[in-house]
Amino acid sequence: MLHSIRVSNYQSIRDDVTLDFRVPGTTPDRPWLRRPTARPDLRVPTVIALIGPNGCGKSAWLRTLADTVHFAAYSYGHSPGVIPQFPAFASKDALSIPTRIEVEFDAPWLLSGSEELNNVFRYTLELVRGTPNFFPDTVGYEALHDFPRGRPRRLMERRGCERVHVAKKMAIKPSDDRLASVPTNASVLSTLSRMGAETFSRIVHGLTQVQTNVSAIDPIRIDDQTVTHYFRDNPQVKDRISEELRRLDLGIEGMKVLQMVDGTWELVFSHSGLSTDIRFLKESAGTRHVVRSFPSLSFALETGGLAIMDALDNDLHADLVDEILGWYRRVETNSGNAQLICSLHSLSVLDNLEKEEVFIVEKSREGVTDAYGARDVQGVRRSADLRKLYRGGALGGLPRFG
Numbered sequence: 001m002l003h004s005i006r007v008s009n010y011q012s013i014r015d016d017v018t019l020d021f022r023v024p025g026t027t028p029d030r031p032w033l034r035r036p037t038a039r040p041d042l043r044v045p046t047v048i049a050l051i052g053p054n055g056c057g058k059s060a061w062l063r064t065l066a067d068t069v070h071f072a073a074y075s076y077g078h079s080p081g082v083i084p085q086f087p088a089f090a091s092k093d094a095l096s097i098p099t100r101i102e103v104e105f106d107a108p109w110l111l112s113g114s115e116e117l118n119n120v121f122r123y124t125l126e127l128v129r130g131t132p133n134f135f136p137d138t139v140g141y142e143a144l145h146d147f148p149r150g151r152p153r154r155l156m157e158r159r160g161c162e163r164v165h166v167a168k169k170m171a172i173k174p175s176d177d178r179l180a181s182v183p184t185n186a187s188v189l190s191t192l193s194r195m196g197a198e199t200f201s202r203i204v205h206g207l208t209q210v211q212t213n214v215s216a217i218d219p220i221r222i223d224d225q226t227v228t229h230y231f232r233d234n235p236q237v238k239d240r241i242s243e244e245l246r247r248l249d250l251g252i253e254g255m256k257v258l259q260m261v262d263g264t265w266e267l268v269f270s271h272s273g274l275s276t277d278i279r280f281l282k283e284s285a286g287t288r289h290v291v292r293s294f295p296s297l298s299f300a301l302e303t304g305g306l307a308i309m310d311a312l313d314n315d316l317h318a319d320l321v322d323e324i325l326g327w328y329r330r331v332e333t334n335s336g337n338a339q340l341i342c343s344l345h346s347l348s349v350l351d352n353l354e355k356e357e358v359f360i361v362e363k364s365r366e367g368v369t370d371a372y373g374a375r376d377v378q379g380v381r382r383s384a385d386l387r388k389l390y391r392g393g394a395l396g397g398l399p400r401f402g
Helices: 058-077 188-194 198-208 224-233 235-247 285-303 318-329 347-351 386-391
Strands: 002-008 017-020 047-051 099-106 120-128 138-146 153-159 252-259 265-271 306-309 339-344 358-363 369-373
Touching: 002 058, 017 369, 047 058, 047 318, 047 347, 058 099, 058 120, 058 188, 058 198, 058 306, 058 339, 058 369, 153 188, 188 198, 224 235, 224 252, 224 265, 224 285, 235 252, 235 285, 285 306, 285 318, 285 339, 318 339, 318 347, 347 386
Parallel strands: 047 339, 047 358, 306 339
Antiparallel strands: 002 017, 002 099, 099 120, 120 138, 138 153, 252 265, 358 369
C-alpha cells in the first residue's frame, strides 16, 4: 500500500509537495482504513480520491506514480540520451533543476523470504538535466531504503556515476561487475533485473503487477480485441463481471464471449426484455468503460495490489462510481488490502467518502499545482458534508471562470 508520495518539478507540480495518506491515531476505525502488515500501528485508506477542476494537475499526480513504476521496471530498455518521461515544470529555471520523487509504501513481496519482509520501504529517484531541457537525461540519485525498527537502512543506492551500493540482503556481491554496468539513464532496479539478479527481478516483477490506465496524454482505453481476448482466456473473471453487471442494474442479464462466423471473438450482452444479444460496440459508453476497466480493478483486488486509475468516473453514473469505490472500501470484497488511487470529477462521491480518503488538487494562476488532504483543512469535522463544503469553497480546489 502507498503511504506517501513526495514530488518536485514534475509537470505542473513545481514545488516540493507531499501527499501523506497515513491517518492520525485519533481517527476512528473504519473498514476502509487498513493496517499494513509492515506497520500495524499505522492505518492507510484503501481508496484515495483526487478531486479538483479540469487542468488542475490530478492526472499529473497519477502520472508521477505511473512514470516512477514504469521507469523502475522498464528503463533498462531505453535508448541512450534523454529519458522520455518526467517532464519539468514549464518555466525557464525549472529546465535546469532536477525532478525528484520519493514514495513510501509497504510490499510484503519485495524481500520475500527475508525475516524482515514486512518492513516499510522508501524509493527515491532524482533525475537531472545536463543542459536546460524539458526532459531529464541522467539519474542523479536513486535509492531503496527499508525501515527496520523505524530507522532507515540502505538497501540500494547510487549517486551519479559512482558505483552502486547494495546491502548484503540484496543477494548480490559489492564486487559484482553488473553494479558497474548500470546505464546513466536507467534504473538500477530495471538493469539488475534484466541482468538476472534474483532479488531485483522479484522487485521488478512486483512493480509490473501495478494496474494503471495512466498515459502521457489521455487515460488508456483497452482496445476491443484485447479486452475480448482477456475475458475469453480468463473465464472466471468473465463470470465475475457478468455477475457484477447483472447486480448493477444496467438491464444486463449476462456477458458472453462468442466466436463469430469469420473466426473473430466478440463480447455480447443479453438484456432483459430483448430477444437479441447486444454486441459490445452497441453498448452504452458507461458499460464499455466498466468492462474495459474491470480487468485492472479486479486484478488489484485479487492480488492485494495497487490500481492507479485516471478519470475513473468518465461516462459512469454516480451510483456506479460509488459501487466501484465500494469494492475497495469493503472488507468482504477487499480482504487483501488492495488500494485504489484515482482522479474523479463527480462531486457526488463526496457524499460517501470521508475526509481521510479525499485529496484536493488545485492550481494557481501561475500554473503551479498544489495538493492536500481534506482532513488537513482546519475545521472540517467528521460529520461534515464534504460536497457542500467543497461547493462552498471551504475546501479549496474550485474551478475559476472568467
